[in-house]
Amino acid sequence: MQDLLTEIADTVGRSEERGKLADYIPELAKIDPGHFAISVATADGSLFSAGDARIPFSIQSISKVFVLALALGRVGEALWKRVGREPSGQAFNSILLLEREKGIPRNPFINAGALVAADTLLGAAAPGEALSALLRFIRSAADQDDIHINEAVASSELDTADRNFALAHYMRSYGNLENSPDRVLGTYCHQCAIEMTCEQLALAGRFLLDTGEMPHLVSRERKRRINSLMMTCGQYDGSGDFAFRVGLPAKSGVGGGILVIAPGRGAISVWSPGLNSYGNSKLGTEAMEAFTRKIGWSVFG
Amino acid sequence: MQDLLTEIADTVGRSEERGKLADYIPELAKIDPGHFAISVATADGSLFSAGDARIPFSIQSISKVFVLALALGRVGEALWKRVGREPSGQAFNSILLLEREKGIPRNPFINAGALVAADTLLGAAAPGEALSALLRFIRSAADQDDIHINEAVASSELDTADRNFALAHYMRSYGNLENSPDRVLGTYCHQCAIEMTCEQLALAGRFLLDTGEMPHLVSRERKRRINSLMMTCGQYDGSGDFAFRVGLPAKSGVGGGILVIAPGRGAISVWSPGLNSYGNSKLGTEAMEAFTRKIGWSVFG
């Protein structure tokens, strides 16, 4: 395993064509595009890494997986009255379907759906409390204490959050937001600004594996269901292609990270800041394709 | 396994609310909605069934799986220049995205994409030859000789194929159809009119498993990829929900059949003619949910 990761870091990780940094969030545009890291936390308790696996990065939309788990913990299956479970076939920040489908977002991994999940996480609590609960969950999943929120990134996102504000107001006009757009966006921009290392992310991802060794934060049924949503919706309108190439459930973030779950085997994380046309890490996707082809962890046979 | 199937046939199979027959194809509207069947062809060579598993039914869009395999066999990865690999987020017969995406259908399982696959299967051959090759493939996969095309159904479909003709002409206007719409629709309506029993369908589905016992009609890589497309796109705009509930790649047909693949374990087929709002078998979906919950074959852990 270690050899495989090292080989991937030395080949894929050093590609010339590294994709494009997310430039709409000024703080993220400052990152060195040369970074690359890959980590695997196996179901039997081992951890393997290659590359810059101990440099913290902004997990961005990967946070939607943890928030979904918490929101489901808070309201259970009632969440599905407010958000769907289908791929949207549109870009992550699209507002098109929201008009046709009367304020019910297609799934909890596109921005609109993640705002509903953040609103659910908030409930009647203060944003600070909700964010503390989220950090506690992630730290506990990873068994790591130093996972934190980067306030500069959160603030940078809030300043450029007009499209997300539009989504929030739009859903509110249909009664599908309990809290004010200000509170929901405040929470959302902070959850996106959580920073952790590639190693920590792989460790945190283990909560979606179902083996004796792993932290039992959610039920087996719920793990499966979150994994299914990651498979069909986790890479936005590139989800079908990712499933075709990699064959594993995964969630990407515009910070260049991807969390990938190989049920029964391990949690994998990759990080490379440059993005492909769907807004997913370019080298991260290529690394995962190389990884599963070699190791044969596809869920599809 | 036999007990489980019998129990499902006795409970789910006898539900009062059985969904709605596809009424736009007159021949299909004549079927008795009371039918129910479930079969499992396991990776180790056993076959289990319950219900009307030896009554032939129209496989309809399930044929798209076999045609895709043959089309990939014919032109290889070049097929992906003419059709995408992403869920469409729209109904199976939608023409919306085709306009925005200049005649390239989202995936080979919505009607537009299946017409491209049928066009590829045809190539320069006569429709009769192409259909013979398709029947040979399916008979060989199932190891059953009496799988056939119901000409009355094919003819009934051709009479009511205006939306499919619209899709074909539309793609042709973008140069994404080699054969005439008449030839492509002639082939397509016949492939949809293939009839087999639930048992035969489960046996035929084994070609997507990767075990020593199974017929080796396509490469392991290709099996995985076809399975991934079934997972993300196999139930049209209900694919996300099916993945969430059942956790296995599958392809449905408006005849009420569903072919489900449990990689490494077995191929499952269900048949109940009434459809849910997505156009997938209502009781078939419920039966598969009950089946995987009990037996734990979800690919998601």
Add this chain to the structure above:
Amino acid sequence: MQDLLTEIADTVGRSEERGKLADYIPELAKIDPGHFAISVATADGSLFSAGDARIPFSIQSISKVFVLALALGRVGEALWKRVGREPSGQAFNSILLLEREKGIPRNPFINAGALVAADTLLGAAAPGEALSALLRFIRSAADQDDIHINEAVASSELDTADRNFALAHYMRSYGNLENSPDRVLGTYCHQCAIEMTCEQLALAGRFLLDTGEMPHLVSRERKRRINSLMMTCGQYDGSGDFAFRVGLPAKSGVGGGILVIAPGRGAISVWSPGLNSYGNSKLGTEAMEAFTRKIGWSVFG
């Protein structure tokens, strides 16, 4: 003329089927749906009225005509870089096309376009100043001093302005809003809450006629162009039907008013609070159809 108006008020004005009050703005939902008024300010300086023509009502989107005139006065043809001149083919508050057309609204009479016009009217001024300039313009056009803003209505609109906030934030994400959504919506909700009587509205409308007697607030070229936009876009996605039935440029508001221009002949205003399915006054539209059929003022021959 007086006889015609009286006859219309006595017949159309007393119809049983009066349409539906706009219920999304609580203050507007309180209006008595039994009101009906019609006024004609002729190009030669006469004023005719029938019905409740001296009861003030909320002009709502009719204000967009005056704001457009002022915005064009402020920045001239440069406005058309930020907003189009085409019918949208969608509902007045739709956000669909805004996504496809990158934040440039189709025309200044749908909500998104009116927000751009309000933003232009604002420029670097305080909302209070902009609104004062608007009131001065309308009072001057009507030669009436007691036209005012109803603060209760403005405040009621601001409380239920989520869809408009969504439009504002969305356009801002594309750089098509200079002022903050709060400032623009504050201005917009106040302009919509302007109240005047049916008589005053007909008098104010004369600024779009081109005759010696009328106040010369805008150039002849600009009058024509504003009239053309009222013809093609003034009744949202019911504009074609209104042109077909009435044959005159017009702008409606959800308060139930419609301002209609008969070039060279007169300005007509009608008021009846119940709306048809497009959000335009039901009896107002019917009254205008009866009026032009009788008097033959259609611009179409």
Add this chain to the structure above:
Amino acid sequence: MQDLLTEIADTVGRSEERGKLADYIPELAKIDPGHFAISVATADGSLFSAGDARIPFSIQSISKVFVLALALGRVGEALWKRVGREPSGQAFNSILLLEREKGIPRNPFINAGALVAADTLLGAAAPGEALSALLRFIRSAADQDDIHINEAVASSELDTADRNFALAHYMRSYGNLENSPDRVLGTYCHQCAIEMTCEQLALAGRFLLDTGEMPHLVSRERKRRINSLMMTCGQYDGSGDFAFRVGLPAKSGVGGGILVIAPGRGAISVWSPGLNSYGNSKLGTEAMEAFTRKIGWSVFG
């Protein structure tokens, strides 16, 4: 008037930037883009022309005006159950709204709506009879015998009619086509291939004027209504802009012709084969803008 037309032919008619020939119909792509003609048939019976006003050209979609008049003559207002009266906000050959609006096209001037009108014109008649009736109508309106159909153009269009076939089949799937797509397209491609000179077109256009001198082929009410549809829908998704610039109802064709009606004053025709981005004659539009600015025939004051 003659001086004005000569001036326009000498200035606008000689512009360097002449737009782009319609290249999807091979026969039309052969036309010399250097042609320019303008003709005015006044309400009092005079005829003025400048440029190549006696060279026949393909009227293409301008034929939709004559077919609409005949279809209304055949079935009256019942036509409006099968086609709307609203601008579509989409390209002339778009199929998008047809899906959302269940096979009812937005208006009779986009292709889908024109196919419904052609289907209505056909009724139970043979295509040959329907086309004869159409030619009789146009010849009678123009008082010219040598207006004819160019069979080479008709045949060229039929060969490249896949998008129109798609529209026809699509509407037929919703029951909104009585005749087969083959018959309707056969008729439609022939009506588009009618050829006449710029002079003849201006003369034929007089049937939409309402003065004592003109041929009375349709009622006054119907003239107004057809004119209103030309205003709101006659230039596809450039209709609003045309109304803004020119201020007169008009219908364009991809052959580079435009028929413009100045109610009470005259019928104007222009021809220049190069098209703008909406598919309307580039120099034709510019010529009409210059013409109405000078002569002041805008219906808007």
